[in-house]
Amino acid sequence: MRLYYILAFAALSLFSSCQLYEDAPTGMGRPGVVLDDEILSLYKLLGSSPHGWRGVMIPGSYQYGGINFCFKFDDKTMVDVSSEDGGAVRSTYTLSQSDGVRLTFDSSNSRIGRYASPDYTLLQGLEGDFELRLESISPDGKQVVFTGIYSKNKLVLTRLDEEPEEYLAKVKAVRDALYGKALSPLKLGGKEANISVFGLARQLHVTVDGVSKLMPIYFTPEGVNVIAPDDVMDDKPAERVGQIGTEILRSLQVKKEGDAYKVLAPDGTQQLDIQETFYDLTQGKIKMYFYEGWASKDFVDVLTSINGTPASEGKEAIPGLISRDRWYQAGTTLSEFAYMGRTDGGDTKVSFQVFAPTSQAWASYYLDFAAVTGDPNQLLVKKFVRVGYDWYLHQQALSPIIDYLVEKSPYRFKYWTNSAGKPTVEMSSVKDPNSYMKTSLVYTPGTPLDEMVVN
Known part of the structure; x- marks a missing residue:
């Protein structure tokens, strides 16, 4: 009896499927052929521009601005991707059918991967795309509009009339x-x-x-x-x-x-x-002291809350926030000094040293800086995105001091010569002048940290 039920169900399914496609286009007009032709046409169009295409990727979070890219496709599988960050990097791409025609950058490419797949890498949180869906093509074939699969933002590719590097x-x-x-x-x-x-x-x-x-x-x-x-x-x-x-x-x-x-x-x-600002940290870097006597009490208290208080005079030790970090080792502390600004590698960030019983590491967070209208002694400080695996391991320790540092922005720098005849710099909050720390002068990237003097 069960065999009859199975045969009946199979017959019903066959009849239903025939009914479903009874009025569908046939021959060259059937859906698979139309999409194949659309894909082939797009391959040819993308590969037809001798100079390639330009477009602006807009991050999905809409927190940040857009990044200029140039793409030079061939009509098969290869693409050269360049951007504001640097010259062309060659990788592969594919066009496929998935809820319409989809463009996928399907092999590693550091230019677009820097923004599209940030897993503990440079730009965590920018939420760009490496897969895009075709939306439209202009009648003259000079613009192709895609929508990011992840971000849902538009990427408009415009045919270039000059080389990408130009x-x-x-x-x-x-x-x-x-x-x-x-x-x-x-x-x-x-x-x-x-x-x-x-x-x-x-x-x-x-x-x-x-x-x-x-x-x-x-x-x-x-x-x-x-x-x-x-x-x-x-x-x-x-x-x-x-x-x-x-x-x-x-x-x-x-x-x-x-x-x-x-x-x-x-x-x-x-x-x-x-x-411009006299203290341009997009071009140079400073050392900052958060020690008692070198910084205001609020900054000292933030470092104390991070590192905790050791046992003394019969009092028990108070664990700090750093003890909540991943793979914490007893005795690990965050340095009471830091450097901030443009690093030797060309990035702009703030970095603290993490001292563990068996190792030392630098944990950083990317920052951005800007001058303030009308006052060359002022500087705006803004969080950008986290950086690297060391930040991932030490985020409980880093987050409070970085958040507080940015919260007190903008800062005003004051320079004078102390009684010993040495240059002295104080960086204080414009919103709260009682919040401050001593810093070094601005040094060029590449200067060793021990040569950056705080007086």
Whole structure:
């Protein structure tokens, strides 16, 4: 009897499947053939641009700005990927059918992988894409629009009319002119805005009437574009990005005049000066002391809460936050000194040394820095993203001091010569002048830490 049920079910399934596709296209119009033709056409289109394509990847979290990429595809499987970070890296790509046509960068490529798969690597938290779904192709074949599978953001590829390195050189020239700088006040929408440029995070720090906010941006050969709502998908919180008074800031022009760059307001009527800080930590680094007597009590207390208090005079030891870290060894402490700024490798971060009974390691967090309009002695400090496996192991120890350091930003640096005739620098919070620490002068990357003197 069971055999009859099985045969009946099989017959019903066959009849149902025939009914399901009874009205479907046949021959060259059937779905598999149409998609195959679409994939082949896209292979040919992507490979047809002799200079390749340019596009701006916008992180999924919408915390940060966009990164310029260039892609030079062949019409088979290979692609050269370059970006603001460096020259071309060759890897493979595929086009496939998965809920539409999907572009996948399917082998390791450090340029796009730096943003797309950050697992305890440089840019943890940027949430970019290595898989994208085709949305549309312009009638003239000069633009191809994709949507990131992970981020849901648009990536618009535009056909290049020059080599990728030439295009990216123009972008980087503008970026470098503004990186870590401030602008003289911008008058827009009946308000006056002070603007600082975070180059690593690609954000404008805009202050109007004492209230500050961040605007995500990307750099172009012509200047800076504020990422607008139509640059991302509809569910992103970008409705009022760029609002200054009664108007919306969408771009700033950057033009070279001789050896210098000038910034123009959107209407071209205002010229904004580019301002620098004397303490530019996007180009140099400092050593900071958090020892008692060298730093204010609040910073000393944060380090005490991290390292704990040893037993003394009959009192039991109080364990610190560092004891909650992964693979903690008894007796491990976080250094009461740190260095901050541009490292020998070219990154900008703050680093503390972790002293364990059997080892020593540097644990870091990436930071971004920018000048403040009208005061070359001030510096904005902003968290960017965590870095590396050492941070993963020591995040309980690092998080409190880094959070507090950034919370007290901006800082004002004060320089004087002490009674012994030695240069002395104090870095104090603008919001809370009683919060401070002693630092070294700004040293160039490559200077050994023991040569960076704090007086």
